[in-house]
Amino acid sequence: MTTVDAFSTDPADAVPHTPAAAAAGRLNGTPPRTPGADLPEHPDALWKNPEPKKAYDVVIVGGGGHGLATAHYLVKNHGITNVAVLEKGWLAGGNMARNTTLIRSNYLWDESAAIYEHSLKLWEGLEEDLGYPILFSQRGVLNLAHTLQDVRDSVRRVEANVLNGVDAEWIEPDEVRKICPIVNTSSDIRYPVLGATYQPRAGIAKHDYVGWGFARRIDEAGVDIIQNCEVTGFVRDGNRVTGVRTTRGDIACGTVALAAAGSTSVLTDMLGLRVPIQSHPLQALVSELLEPVHPTIVMSNAVHVYVSQAHKGELVMGAGVDAYNGYGQRGAFHIIERQMAAAVELFPVFARAHLLRTWGGIVDTTPDASPIVGRTPYDNVFLNCGWGTGGFKATPGLGWVFADTIANDEPHPYAAPFSLDRFVTGRLVDEHGAAAVAH
Amino acid sequence: MQMIKCPWCGPREEVEYHYGGQAHVAYPAEPAALSDEEWAHYLFFRDNTRGLFAERWVHTAGCRRWFNAVRDTVTYRFHATYRPDEPRPVTA
Numbered sequence: 001m002t003t004v005d006a007f008s009t010d011p012a013d014a015v016p017h018t019p020a021a022a023a024a025g026r027l028n029g030t031p032p033r034t035p036g037a038d039l040p041e042h043p044d045a046l047w048k049n050p051e052p053k054k055a056y057d058v059v060i061v062g063g064g065g066h067g068l069a070t071a072h073y074l075v076k077n078h079g080i081t082n083v084a085v086l087e088k089g090w091l092a093g094g095n096m097a098r099n100t101t102l103i104r105s106n107y108l109w110d111e112s113a114a115i116y117e118h119s120l121k122l123w124e125g126l127e128e129d130l131g132y133p134i135l136f137s138q139r140g141v142l143n144l145a146h147t148l149q150d151v152r153d154s155v156r157r158v159e160a161n162v163l164n165g166v167d168a169e170w171i172e173p174d175e176v177r178k179i180c181p182i183v184n185t186s187s188d189i190r191y192p193v194l195g196a197t198y199q200p201r202a203g204i205a206k207h208d209y210v211g212w213g214f215a216r217r218i219d220e221a222g223v224d225i226i227q228n229c230e231v232t233g234f235v236r237d238g239n240r241v242t243g244v245r246t247t248r249g250d251i252a253c254g255t256v257a258l259a260a261a262g263s264t265s266v267l268t269d270m271l272g273l274r275v276p277i278q279s280h281p282l283q284a285l286v287s288e289l290l291e292p293v294h295p296t297i298v299m300s301n302a303v304h305v306y307v308s309q310a311h312k313g314e315l316v317m318g319a320g321v322d323a324y325n326g327y328g329q330r331g332a333f334h335i336i337e338r339q340m341a342a343a344v345e346l347f348p349v350f351a352r353a354h355l356l357r358t359w360g361g362i363v364d365t366t367p368d369a370s371p372i373v374g375r376t377p378y379d380n381v382f383l384n385c386g387w388g389t390g391g392f393k394a395t396p397g398l399g400w401v402f403a404d405t406i407a408n409d410e411p412h413p414y415a416a417p418f419s420l421d422r423f424v425t426g427r428l429v430d431e432h433g434a435a436a437v438a439h
Numbered sequence: 440m441q442m443i444k445c446p447w448c449g450p451r452e453e454v455e456y457h458y459g460g461q462a463h464v465a466y467p468a469e470p471a472a473l474s475d476e477e478w479a480h481y482l483f484f485r486d487n488t489r490g491l492f493a494e495r496w497v498h499t500a501g502c503r504r505w506f507n508a509v510r511d512t513v514t515y516r517f518h519a520t521y522r523p524d525e526p527r528p529v530t531a
């Protein structure tokens with residue numbers, strides 16, 4: 001599928017979005033165009049809404065990106081199609097609908113680089129694989145350094161990335177300015193930009209289209225996507241779970257795969273299984289639609305904000321979690337206020353932009369800022385959680401690796417380091433540093 | 440912004456406080472006797488309750504003292520705050 005060519009992200013091709021520009025367009029004969037008019041049309045229906053069957057070989061709990069991608073690779077790589085994806089709300093309406101879509105693989109440790117880079121490679125072919133436009137735009141990411149310690153950590157991370165075959169370089173402030181002219185690189189600010197790491201292959205994608213693309217593919221292959229179906233309990237027989245209790249009746253299962261992100265603990269509590277997860281609100285926001293001004297993604301750990309510009313023209317911004325545990329899918333406004341202060345510090349040009357909308361999701365954080373993927377003490381229950389603030393980028397990679405783990409009843413090599421028992425052995429994969437404003 | 444009632448100072452704005460996670464997690468009575476599994480649970484595993492949760496807060500920009508709160512993790516509403524030496528109050 002090549003429809004994405006129609007949505008060039010080159011600022012030179014872009015249609016101006018301000019009323020004044022639209023008026024100017026009218027004056028010189030170009031018809032005014034609505035923001036988003038260049039986005040593709042969707043078919044009327046992308047998947048069916050079947051009644052749940054009595055039993056499935058694999059029941060996936062959670063119809064976010066991870067659950068859908070796992071079903072896709074169960075079908076595609078392992079020929080397993082007697083699969084249900086159970087979703088308590090509407091399809092891909094959790095964090096999948098709320099994230100800021102940053103995709104990158106420049107993580108510090110070998111274990112992380114392996115799984116995130118695997119995912120990034122899959123992103124590069126995903127539109128073709130799904131036969132659906134996902135607007136994957138590899139516009140690069142700059143992770144800014146503002147202190148000497150930042151510089152040292154960043155250079156170390158770049159060296160580690162290069163050894164792992166991840167495209168990464170250290171660049172000086174004048175190069176930062178060339179890649180993103182609107183970043184304030186003057187020395188006359190509280191936290192001057194001392195340089196940045198740059199990953200050119202990083203990018204953004206349209207999260208809804210990604211979810212819908214996976215859903216359409218698995219629906220075609222015979223997977224049942226069952227919405228408004230909340231798992232409320234498990235039927236246990238010794239070390240096995242033989243079925244799930246849901247708001248739409250009991251469903252028997254050969255294997256259960258948990259992919260419930262921020263709600264994981266609610267499910268594992270029902271299984272009497274403790275997981276080292278804390279659920280937090282994570283907020284994001286968009287500005288009104290603006291002309292293309294921001295060609296890349298900029299993240300700053302120290303000043304604490306990250307920004308990209310969506311295809312329609314909104315500036316998309318976020319930062320870290322709200323400090324307290326929360327399941328409310330919203331957060332406090334003072335968190336937003338701080339992000340805005342940081343954004344205006346780094347990008348003085350944003351000072352007059354209006355905030356259009358803020359929202360929140362529930363993210364599942366772990367003690368080492370790395371996910372938990374693999375086995376549980378139950379023979380036929382597999383766990384995927386703990387992606388916290390950064391699991392959108394892992395969607396295809398995790399789906400591939402989790403499907404493989406389920407199909408072979410054996411952790412995929414990329415999943416193995418992320419087992420639940422690392423918290424007992426002490427082999428943590430500490431990505432707090434490279435998690436880079438945590439996305 | 441939420442007002443949080445410090446048991447010593449009274450109601451103050453949320454930004455004056457920092458969060459400290461689950462309350463009433465006691466230091467192991469016999470640390471040397473713990474298995475690796477038990478240490479892991481003491482260090483890394485905390486309840487992640489959906490609903491009323493007893494948790495620690497510190498009044499950083501005020502008296503700088505720690506205290507406990509019972510808060511609903513869905514509505515974020517505080518149901519009670521109390522001193523660390525007091526038992527968890529019964530809340531509705």
Ligand SMILES: Cc1cc2nc3c(=O)[nH]c(=O)nc-3n(C[C@H](O)[C@H](O)[C@H](O)COP(=O)(O)OP(=O)(O)OC[C@H]3O[C@@H](n4cnc5c(N)ncnc54)[C@H](O)[C@@H]3O)c2cc1C
Nearest residue numbers: 062064065066088094095096100102231361390391392393
């Ligand atoms: C504001 C924000 C910004 C983010 N930005 C980024 C970013 O820039 N880059 C990045 O890589 N990641 C980002 N993330 C993180 C990313 O969104 C998540 O890590 C990822 O979406 C988690 O996987 P998922 O898509 O499967 O989760 P979800 O979409 O949350 O899917 C889990 C699903 O499980 C369902 N569920 C829960 N309990 C039950 C039950 N009992 N029965 C049935 N169904 C159930 C939920 O309704 C939900 O739909 C961000 C998250 C947020 C909130």
Ligand SMILES: [Zn+2]
Nearest residue numbers: 445448498502
């Ligand atoms: Zn006080």
